[in-house]
Amino acid sequence: MAGQGDSSDKKSKEVMNDVSTFRAENLQNNMKVVYYSRTFLSIIGGAIAGILGLTGFMGFILYFIAMAITSIGLIAKAKFSLHSYFDCWNRIILDGFLGGLMSFVLFWTFAYDIVHIF
Amino acid sequence: MAEDLVLDTAIRDWVLIPLSVVMVLIGILRYFVSKLMRSFQVPDPKIVKEGQVIVRARNLRGAANFIPPKSFRSRRVYFSNEENGLLFVPKGQAQNAQAQMFSDPNIAMDMMKKNLSMIIPQTLTFAWVNFFFSGFVAAKIPFPLTQRFRSMLQNGIDLSTVDVSYVSSRSWYFLNLFGLRGLFSLILGEENAMDDTQRMMQMGGFGFDPSKSLSAEKDGLDIVQHDWALPKFEHRAEAVLKKLVS
Numbered sequence: 001m002a003g004q005g006d007s008s009d010k011k012s013k014e015v016m017n018d019v020s021t022f023r024a025e026n027l028q029n030n031m032k033v034v035y036y037s038r039t040f041l042s043i044i045g046g047a048i049a050g051i052l053g054l055t056g057f058m059g060f061i062l063y064f065i066a067m068a069i070t071s072i073g074l075i076a077k078a079k080f081s082l083h084s085y086f087d088c089w090n091r092i093i094l095d096g097f098l099g100g101l102m103s104f105v106l107f108w109t110f111a112y113d114i115v116h117i118f
Numbered sequence: 119m120a121e122d123l124v125l126d127t128a129i130r131d132w133v134l135i136p137l138s139v140v141m142v143l144i145g146i147l148r149y150f151v152s153k154l155m156r157s158f159q160v161p162d163p164k165i166v167k168e169g170q171v172i173v174r175a176r177n178l179r180g181a182a183n184f185i186p187p188k189s190f191r192s193r194r195v196y197f198s199n200e201e202n203g204l205l206f207v208p209k210g211q212a213q214n215a216q217a218q219m220f221s222d223p224n225i226a227m228d229m230m231k232k233n234l235s236m237i238i239p240q241t242l243t244f245a246w247v248n249f250f251f252s253g254f255v256a257a258k259i260p261f262p263l264t265q266r267f268r269s270m271l272q273n274g275i276d277l278s279t280v281d282v283s284y285v286s287s288r289s290w291y292f293l294n295l296f297g298l299r300g301l302f303s304l305i306l307g308e309e310n311a312m313d314d315t316q317r318m319m320q321m322g323g324f325g326f327d328p329s330k331s332l333s334a335e336k337d338g339l340d341i342v343q344h345d346w347a348l349p350k351f352e353h354r355a356e357a358v359l360k361k362l363v364s
Contacts (some may be wrong), residue, residue, distance in 0.1 A: 023180075024180070036303075036304065039300040039301075039303060040304060043300060043301060043304070050260070053260075054260065055260040055261060056260070056261045056262060057261070059260060059261060060261070100300055102299070102300065103297050103298075103299070103300030103301060105297060106293055106294065106296075106298065108260060109257060109259045109260060109293070110138060110257075112259075112260045113130065113134060113257045113258060114130060114134070114135070117125055117257070117258050118125055118126075
């Protein structure tokens with residue numbers, strides 16, 4: 001997975017239940033990493049779907065699988081202690097979920113056309 | 119519905135691939151051109167000062183719970199009292215700053231350069247696509263769509279019998295235009311990713327007014343509920359130590 005190397009440089013070690021010890025910039029940087037990984041994975045996923053020749057629903061299912069893999073990969077990268085890096089679960093699981101769809105469709109179409117249509 | 123069309127391989131080699139490659143290269147070119155054209159402005163000391171004050175106030179707000187109540191209150195007064203607080207903007211000055219912002223030709227100029235560097239390549243590419251590749255099917259999207267999308271995907275072909283999932287070359291250009299944004303943000307850094315959409319939104323707030331953000335920050339600081347965290351930290355430390363000992 002690309003671009004996650006710097007996800008370890010931030011953060012507030014303690015998980016306080018009552019006091020928020022987050023720094024906005026670090027949180028933002030983490031969000032950027034999530035966004036990068038999602039875009040990257042959606043492009044790769046699009047190319048894979050196209051080369052495999054998936055059509056219709058299968059392709060979108062592959063997109064959701066790719067996004068789920070991204071989430072799992074990011075959680076693993078955060079060593080399963082989400083709260084050291086993000087303030088809530090939604091950040092890693094839902095944010096930007098549909099943002100890569102356009103790139104996915106483009107690369108899916110591109111690879112599919114090149115490999116299967118002509 | 120018509121059955122599958124057979125597309126010529128030459129279309130792939132001479133339309134589909136070149137079009138996409140050109141779009142990517144033009145995007146990269148545009149990024150570097152706009153980087154070159156970005157003029158360096160000597161920042162106005164007053165604006166820099168105000169920006170720093172805002173950053174300091176924000177830090178105070180963020181870390182409010184880590185200092186004792188008394189220190190927090192004295193700092194808050196320093197920032198937001200009504201006589202000479204740093205965040206307090208006298209009524210008359212606010213108008214002034216905005217008027218000056220508008221009359222400064224450099225800012226408008228910079229704005230225009232940025233927009234031109236975005237619009238010119240797009241118009242040129244569109245004209246190029248129109249001129250060379252108009253009027254034939256260039257691609258097929260791998261999922262079915264309803265008739266509603268016909269005008270979007272088959273821009274430039276006026277045939278109602280062609281299946282909707284076939285894409286005309288002009289529409290392939292539009293697909294590229296939107297879909298490549300993600301790729302650009304990967305290869306050029308996030309700076310470029312926010313270019314198109316976000317800048318258009320910022321355009322609404324053309325005359326950015328520093329005094330407005332000053333008073334917004336002042337309001338934010340005024341409503342902070344101070345709650346000193348240190349006593350809680352002691353409890354927490356006690357709990358942790360107890361757990362360790364037992």
